[in-house]
Amino acid sequence: MTVSSANPETSEAPANHAVEIRDLHKYFGKNEVLRGIDFAVEPGQVVCVIGPSGSGKSTLLRCVNLLEQPTSGKVVVHGVELTDRDVDIDAARRGVGMVFQQFNLFPHMTVLQNVMISQRRVLKRGKAEAERIARENLEKVGIGEKCDAFPAQLSGGQQQRVAIARALAMSPALMLFDEPTSALDPELVGDVLTVMRKLAEEGMTMLVVTHEMAFARDVADRVVFMDGGVIVEDGSPEQVIGAPQHERTKTFLRRVLDPTHTDI
């Protein structure tokens, strides 16, 4: 089953959103982290999710590829309803790349093996083909010369770019980024953002949880502000970051854009 191309015969999803989320709730124990999320991402869109820590933005992202099981609600990705119990979740995840805050490269494998393993094991690509695709993607993120290094020998920024290449090698139609630059030294953030910007320009559909306001303002087609498990504001970067309507958004942005500000 292919996930990358929306299936027109699927009666469940009349509109061809890349991601469609309906009334999503998520509890951790008694704690309701997501309190009814409705939103959609269109193909080719770059959507940045911003918000204070604990607002549920990472949980929302992790629900999109079911690393977290939603308590209730509907998650549809490329026409496949992931929250349907009968869906082949492994197959569905193939079309969705994920980049983590902590990189999560496989430390016992070289960079090249990291990018090849799931191509070989999941997509059953031949060795030569997998290696060619791996090298192409590593070249693309600017680490072509580090193929034989182990993750521990790379800087954080390089590791994160390998992680992006690893996800891209699966030819995903959607990329999820969970605070991809939050664990990086400040001087390494730029390299990763450059790669992400390039990806956005190529038309990749991207859902990005981030604290990089400049990136959100410059690259995103839409910015979503979350707080307390709900979406407070959703609109263009000019609207949400430039001219926020809600007090919570204003307070958050004041704090993020000027950390010395203390009138909270």
Place this chain on the structure above:
Amino acid sequence: MTDQPKTTEPAPAGGAPGRSGLSPRKRQQISRAVQYVVLAAVAVFLALRIEWGKLGENFTKLDVAEKTLPDLFTVALKNTIIYSVGGFVFAFLLGLVLALMRLSSVRPYRWIAVAYIEIFRGLPALLIFLLILFLPLAITGLEIPGGTYGQGILGLTIVGSAYMAETLRAGLQAVPKGQMEAARSLGMSYTRAMVSIVIPQAVRIVIPPTTNQFVSLLKDSSLVLFLGVSGDYVELTKFGNDTASTYANATPILVVGVTYLLVTIPLGYLASRLERRQARGR
């Protein structure tokens, strides 16, 4: 006896004289002198009391030692290694299965694993060997494959697997959760992610402690003695015991002891080296 007098006599703060009126430094000197005196007294007592000639006659007779060759290595050490390597391999595999069961989401699997681990960690190894010896009596028609080798390896597998399961469980849990998440997000199934990503890392983590477990299995292989083995199946301890009886001389026991140490000491060093390397690498 402690060689760290500092810990036995906490120095008063500021180096001020204590209740006894002696400075901490002076008391340390006295304590050390007392320890040397005790050591010297014990040495003198032993030197006078032990009949060195008789001891040497019994434990270090070269002609008896010579008689142990070449069987010491070609039969006894070889068999010790067969029993312990065989036991180790099966204990490792069974331990891995038990560790995965223990971490399984299926509750009865967890119960079975916990019960097995608790039972066989709590029993003396010798009892397990006796159990194997008597098992064919209880269950007619039961025959353990591989004869004596099979019985010995089975015993060591049972002894080792319970410990190995706990070590491997700790290893599996030490692999960061993000590894499984990254693998799953790349479309791997749970099983595939376990096999390709989590287990290889867990095994690396547990190499130093399992090396120590191998040493302990190697020593436990001496219990094969109680299976009533003979001839080509004897391992080091049984071999030492038999040879000692034959010549009514204890030299073979000493020879066998040294042979164990030839294997266990290098392995112990290897384990601590691997441990240090891992501590640096992570």
